[in-house]
Amino acid sequence: MARPIRVALDAMGGDHGLRETVAGAAQLTREDNPVHVLLVGDEPQITAALSQQRYDAARLQVVHAAGVCVGMAEDARAALAARPDCSIKVAAALVASGEAQALVSAGHTGATILTAAQTFGRLPGVRRAALAAVHPTEQKHGPKGDPFALMLDVGATVGASAEELVGFAIMGSAYAQIISENERPRVALLSNGAEPNKGTPEIVAAHKLLAALPGLHFYGNVEGLDIPRGTVDVIVCDGFLGNVVLKMLEGVTEVVTDIAKDAYARSTLWKIGMKMLSGDLHQLREMTDWKQYGGAPVLGFDQVVIKAHGRSNARAIRNAVRVAAKAVDRGLVPRITAGMAAAAGPAPTSGPGSAR
């Protein structure tokens, strides 16, 4: 990353409020990178929180937003309409006006996506934006051996047409190329069987379209087994299925941790055993540590949007901002635009070689 990249961070979002968002932003400015953070939210509170932190003042700016955040239990649409000056809306406006180049929030997911839809434009050919999520897998991905795979849509909307699933495939492939530096990510549809005729009518139709699409490494269908295995780099599904699957993965992690803790508390042998195993157990724990993932991208808009986990601590916030800056630096939006254009066929004015 050569040039300075400015990221607008919703300082009020997330379960831990601005304690963690401010600490994450401050941490980032102490590291060697060209990222500038615009911390958006209640200025007196942010200033007070910043006074507890070491940070590079030249790379951190506070932008006041008066309105309170959208609560987790609130209806996002009504809350946003009632509070035009809330931090997520002010942060998005900074991106739309060019004062920042990416939006990061750990706040309400629906409010983040809705604000993006109200503030940014959808890219040409994108019928529906998607929320993508990274999840840990047994197999590694790409040349860097990334232990995470991407899945989308995981809940931006319920349901998806065949054409929308194709759009998700193109956007997910572009994101894996940019962030995992994986030049030819394998992309698959999540279905109830590997055969091309398996699945809902939408999936069967999307399979045909993807198989005929140049410039995309389409693997075919994968099944539920392949999610934790990590058979492919990008899994495509509709937002309803993706939401159920992603929450289930979180639940499985919780349950395994609970059982281990419970056994640990009861047994002296466990305590001794766990100590002896701690090196190797680290591998298991890492697989389920979403804090290092760096947030979930909202794909399909003409700006970079990263939704950090609601439970993000300072490190997770820092990672999400870094991912957003990387997506800007490496050209995520132009990459998606090119992918959608290639899928639509060569433009009337371009030669046969231009739409790879």
Next chain:
Amino acid sequence: MARPIRVALDAMGGDHGLRETVAGAAQLTREDNPVHVLLVGDEPQITAALSQQRYDAARLQVVHAAGVCVGMAEDARAALAARPDCSIKVAAALVASGEAQALVSAGHTGATILTAAQTFGRLPGVRRAALAAVHPTEQKHGPKGDPFALMLDVGATVGASAEELVGFAIMGSAYAQIISENERPRVALLSNGAEPNKGTPEIVAAHKLLAALPGLHFYGNVEGLDIPRGTVDVIVCDGFLGNVVLKMLEGVTEVVTDIAKDAYARSTLWKIGMKMLSGDLHQLREMTDWKQYGGAPVLGFDQVVIKAHGRSNARAIRNAVRVAAKAVDRGLVPRITAGMAAAAGPAPTSGPGSAR
């Protein structure tokens, strides 16, 4: 179980062939229970396998079926049409004619369901049969503290209407009452949020119907997190979603086991540590041991059908036959019939008290 209960077991089905089916049947006859097994398949092969076993000949009968089983890679419909004398069809015919009272197979799932559909009748009010599966959960279920919850449909068909989802709820509740001896099983729809308006149009409509249904303990919607937690006793979803979710659960189990094995092989500390932990690790292992589940019921037909896992060993086969006998003994089919009738409203000829 007082009276003798006769179960037709497809001896040729399952990945291990008749070695395990014959051993499972033999084991069952050595135990104190009223179950008689009709072992259906190639008589010379079964007789040879039986000669290796101790069994009670008064409770075990061999019924010859000449045709080979449906292969896992075959199209079930074509294979069944070509082999009217294959073991699954002969076994089902024994049940239809009254010579046996339940059908058990560890063979091809599609062939088992299709044979049931071709041989048995659907119960009044049942629009679509469902394949149910038990899965391990953190929370226990019912008065016996059953560590498994039920999910259906897990792949009998793709998709389900609101009315079909209601049918699945009634059938799943009846099965939990019969097999887990759980008088008031909590039944929920799997969705992308707890609110009644969350989910696909089919789920939203089913939620309304179930909330108004007497005689069923409807919990509302649950999310992906609730599957491993075991928040409810019966989870209802369409066959596509259920298939993806169930296979994912299998995949997660595989991955955790693989990582543990891999670490074990590499590290002496692990070997010592694992030995010390073996008592407590047993709890984790048990949670993922489908061999004790006793098979997956196919619900909605006028006969009891249990699909045992393809990888069933003798113990799993024995458990599946025992579950089938229990379902007969405790009246699964009449229970489902009564539930469907109650959902349809009081019959014209019955008084208000008859449709509980």
